[in-house]
Amino acid sequence: MQKYSVFSLIKNAFSNHEKWDLAWKDPTPKKEYDVVIIGGGGHGLATAYYLAKEHQITNVAVIEKGWIGGGNIGRNTTIIRSNFMYDDNARFNEFGMNLWRNMSQELNFNVMFSPRGIINLAHSDAQMNAYARRGNSMRLNGIDAVLLNREEVKKIIPMADFSEDVRYPIFGGLAQPSAGTARHDAVAWGYARQADSMGVDIIQNCEVTGFDIEAGKITGLRTSRGDIKSKKIGLCVAGSTNVLAEKLNMTLPIETHLLQACVSEPVKPVLDGVVTFGAGHFYISQSDKGEMVMGGDLDGYNSYAQKGNLPTIQHVLTGGVALFPFLSRLKMLRTWGGIMDMSMDGSPIIDKTHIDGLYLNCGWCYGGFKSVPSSGWTFAHTIAQDRVHELNEGFSLNRFSKGYLLDEKGLGTKTWIS
Amino acid sequence: MLNIKCPYCGDRSQKEFAYGGDGTIARPKLNQEISDEEWDNFVYLRKSPRGKHIELWHHIAGCRQWFKVERDTTTHEIFRTFKPEE
Ligand SMILES: Cc1cc2nc3c(=O)[nH]c(=O)nc-3n(C[C@H](O)[C@H](O)[C@H](O)COP(=O)(O)OP(=O)(O)OC[C@H]3O[C@@H](n4cnc5c(N)ncnc54)[C@H](O)[C@@H]3O)c2cc1C
Ligand SMILES: [Zn+2]
Numbered sequence: 001m002q003k004y005s006v007f008s009l010i011k012n013a014f015s016n017h018e019k020w021d022l023a024w025k026d027p028t029p030k031k032e033y034d035v036v037i038i039g040g041g042g043h044g045l046a047t048a049y050y051l052a053k054e055h056q057i058t059n060v061a062v063i064e065k066g067w068i069g070g071g072n073i074g075r076n077t078t079i080i081r082s083n084f085m086y087d088d089n090a091r092f093n094e095f096g097m098n099l100w101r102n103m104s105q106e107l108n109f110n111v112m113f114s115p116r117g118i119i120n121l122a123h124s125d126a127q128m129n130a131y132a133r134r135g136n137s138m139r140l141n142g143i144d145a146v147l148l149n150r151e152e153v154k155k156i157i158p159m160a161d162f163s164e165d166v167r168y169p170i171f172g173g174l175a176q177p178s179a180g181t182a183r184h185d186a187v188a189w190g191y192a193r194q195a196d197s198m199g200v201d202i203i204q205n206c207e208v209t210g211f212d213i214e215a216g217k218i219t220g221l222r223t224s225r226g227d228i229k230s231k232k233i234g235l236c237v238a239g240s241t242n243v244l245a246e247k248l249n250m251t252l253p254i255e256t257h258l259l260q261a262c263v264s265e266p267v268k269p270v271l272d273g274v275v276t277f278g279a280g281h282f283y284i285s286q287s288d289k290g291e292m293v294m295g296g297d298l299d300g301y302n303s304y305a306q307k308g309n310l311p312t313i314q315h316v317l318t319g320g321v322a323l324f325p326f327l328s329r330l331k332m333l334r335t336w337g338g339i340m341d342m343s344m345d346g347s348p349i350i351d352k353t354h355i356d357g358l359y360l361n362c363g364w365c366y367g368g369f370k371s372v373p374s375s376g377w378t379f380a381h382t383i384a385q386d387r388v389h390e391l392n393e394g395f396s397l398n399r400f401s402k403g404y405l406l407d408e409k410g411l412g413t414k415t416w417i418s
Numbered sequence: 419m420l421n422i423k424c425p426y427c428g429d430r431s432q433k434e435f436a437y438g439g440d441g442t443i444a445r446p447k448l449n450q451e452i453s454d455e456e457w458d459n460f461v462y463l464r465k466s467p468r469g470k471h472i473e474l475w476h477h478i479a480g481c482r483q484w485f486k487v488e489r490d491t492t493t494h495e496i497f498r499t500f501k502p503e504e
Contacts, residue, residue, distance in 0.1 A: 242466040253462040255439070256491070301437040304468045304492045309419055311433055344462045401458035 001197035004108050023189060024068075024196035029203050032229040033061045035383055036221065037236055038208050038244065040064030042073040042184075042369060043361055044236035045191035046376020047383070048200045054377070055384035058199035061230075063223060065207035068192050069185045072238050072368065075338035077261050077293050079274050079285065080370040081118050081179035082143050085134045086406055088394030089347060090141040095391055096374030097143075097178065103373065109190030112288065115180035117273035119153065121323075123168040131174035138176070146175045157275060160323055167322070168279040179274065181285055187372055210247055211358075218357040234359040234383050239304070239339030241362040248355065252362070253344040253400045258299040259366045260308035262316070262335040264327070266290030280319030292330060294320055298340070298366075308337040340366055345399075347406035350379050350392040359383050360397060423499045424477045425485050438474030440464050441486045441502075468492055474502075 002008060002021045012020055035051060037044045040062045051057045064070075080100055082093035103111050122128045128147070135145035149172045154162055162170055192202055203225070210222035211233070220229040237244055245252050266289050276283040281296040296316035299308050313335050321328045343349060343363030348371065350361050361379045364371065378392040388396070394406060420432035446452045446460055471491045476484050486504075488497040 242464075243468050246465065246467070251459070251463040251465055253464070255464050255466045256468070301489075302439075302466055302471055302473065302491045303494070305494060309432070309494075311419055400462040401454050 001193070023193045024202050027201045027203060029061060029063075029206065029223065029225050029228055030201065031227075032220075033201070034059040034230070035232045035234065036060070036228060036230040037062045037234045038221070039071070039236035039238065039240070040068050040188075040192070040202060040204065041071040041236060041238055042188055042191070042372035043238070043364070043375050043379065044234075045073075045188055045195060045202075046372050047234055047236060047361070047379045048202075048376075049191045049195040049198075050377045050380035051384060052195055052198035052200055054380060057384055060195075060199075061201040061203055061228065062192075062195070063206050063208055063221075063228075064202070064204045065224075067204050068202065069188045072338040072340070072364075073188045073372070074185045075261070075336055076184055076366075076369040077283070077285065077295050078181040078184050078369055079118065079179070079283070079367075080113070080182060081176055081274075082370075083118065083120070083134070083138055083145065083174065083176040083179065084408055085137040086347075086394075086408055087141065088406055089408055090138060090143060092374050092378070092391050092395070093370060094141060094143050095377070096371055099373035099377065100180075100182065100370075103182075103187070103190070107190035107194050109186055109193060110183075111186045111190055112183040113180060114182065114288075115178050116285075117175055117177040118179035118276065119148065119156065119173040119175045119273060120276045120278065121153070121173045122171045123279050124171060128172050131172075135174050144176055144178050146177060148173045148175055156273070157271065157324075159270060159326055160275075161325055168277075181274065181287075184369060187369075191372075191376070208244065213248075213355060216354075216356055218355050230357075232357045232359070232383055234361060234379060236361045236379070238341050238362065238364055238368065241341045243304075248358070250353070252360075252397075253349075254363055255342050255344075256302055256304055257340050257342050258303035258305060258308050258337045259295070259297075259340050260299065260312055260316070260335055260337040261293065261295035262313060263287070263291040263293050263333050264330040265333055267292070267330065270326075275323075277319060277323045280322055282316055282319035282323060284320060284324070291333065292327065295366075298342070299337070304339055306337055306339060308335065340364070345405040345407040346409060348375070348395050349397050350375060350382060350395045351388060351397040352382065352386070353397065363395075420494060420496070422475060422487065422496065424480060424483070425499055425501050426481045426483050427477060430477070430480060434477060434479040436476040436478040438476055438484065440466070441472045441474040466491075470497070475499075
């Protein structure tokens with residue numbers, strides 16, 4: 001594999017950049033693999049990469065029905081954070097933060113990880129108390145948390161509406177300074193390119209249509225490009241989890257919903273970090289290009305449509321203008337949507353299943369971008385060793401029936417209630 | 419924007435309604451022994467199909483009645499709306 005560097009850039013400039021190697025090959029599916037990963041999003045590609053790198057399992061295929069970067073990995077608003085209260089979520093995501101910090105070097109691909117910080121705004125004394133508690137839990141897990149008062153928040157986002165007669169006056173906020181953003185498709189491309197270089201087959205335009213199961217063991221799968229045999233199959237299809245579960249005769253604690261986002265025209269730097277305005281169902285950051293990147297709530301009813309309805313965008317932007325009045329003068333450039341695998345407690349599932357050799361990775365809700373490295377790392381371990389790692393022990397499939405929910409914020413599939 | 423026909427009030431904009439999820443889930447009978455598995459099925463497990471879905475909606479800013487809708491989860495086409503007992 002060609003190493004990307006300033007020297008390779010200069011060298012290729014002499015050939016008008018026409019002689020770069022392909023970032024990954026375009027192989028025809030083989031008859032059999034040691035492991036097949038379904039879904040070439042962030043989680044599937046990272047899993048394949050860590051299978052090869054950490055477990056030396058390289059006879060691996062990633063089967064993607066569309067193209068690399070076409071799913072949620074290329075549709076999210078790129079917030080990376082580990083500001084969780086529960087140990088299972090906090091440890092897992094803080095492990096991921098460490099992988100993020102080295103990702104550009106490790107993948108030899110600039111993923112533009114930018115730890116610019118996140119602030120969750122608070123609008124009452126009770127919420128400040130709840131944030132103090134969450135911040136303390138974070139610190140016990142070695143995660144940076146800073147409780148900000150009103151004046152401190154004002155220094156960071158002076159353009160927000162700090163009047164006292166608004167519906168949700170700003171009392172303060174909880175910040176995680178080490179949180180940030182990254183370039184989402186670079187993450188997919190970086191993992192794909194390195195996985196490919198270690199021998200993983202990345203197969204695009206290939207849809208999985210069925211499974212072969214014999215005596216409780218998975219033996220292979222059917223695809224639009226022929227049958228493939230494998231004794232180990234990992235499901236990483238995010239918003240299509242329920243569709244493939246049906247083919248496996250499984251019913252999961254997952255509902256499929258639509259989440260939208262939008263960006264404004266680019267403007268000069270005005271907002272440094274990420275700000276969430278939970279009370280107004282709104283969050284925002286500014287991209288390196290200058291666009292204001294904004295999102296909010298789910299559309300609110302089961303959906304597989306990869307585009308959303310206008311009332312939700314209107315609702316999001318109403319909240320946005322309430323917090324940052326200057327937004328009312330910006331033009332919106334684009335809106336888009338992605339389908340989300342919403343778990344019933346808002347936390348993911350990374351586990352084995354009742355079918356031998358079938359592994360499940362889903363339930364990412366609208367927070368799975370930040371977990372791409374930690375999920376890939378732990379899922380690769382779960383598949384390679386046929387047992388969960390202590391970092392993903394809490395993300396079990398049976399935690400619902402056992403009553404060990406990880407209901408971090410009381411969200412789940414009916415987020416519009418809270 | 420969805421246009422939903424409340425069986426009691428007629429065609430109204432989506433904004434008047436709240437969503438209640440899968441309308442085919444039946445609560446286990448009261449005062450009877452049920453297994454953890456049955457309870458798990460009722461509370462947490464959902465098919466969430468791609469395609470036709472029977473779901474509950476609440477005309478919250480209208481007559482405040484609950485009713486059922488058969489809708490396609492990909493195209494959002496609404497095939498029919500009906501009263502819960504129908
Ligand atoms: C608008 C929006 C904003 C978001 N913002 C954030 C954020 O700020 N921070 C954050 O952490 N997360 C965010 N998320 C969530 C995050 O994007 C997802 O949780 C995460 O990307 C899901 O994992 P993935 O990358 O593997 O999914 P995907 O990229 O969706 O990968 C799944 C892949 O499986 C493929 N597939 C499906 N069915 C089949 C089949 N039958 N055969 C073969 N392949 C199949 C799909 O084509 C797809 O490419 C956001 C999501 C959206 C939509
Ligand atoms: Zn009505």
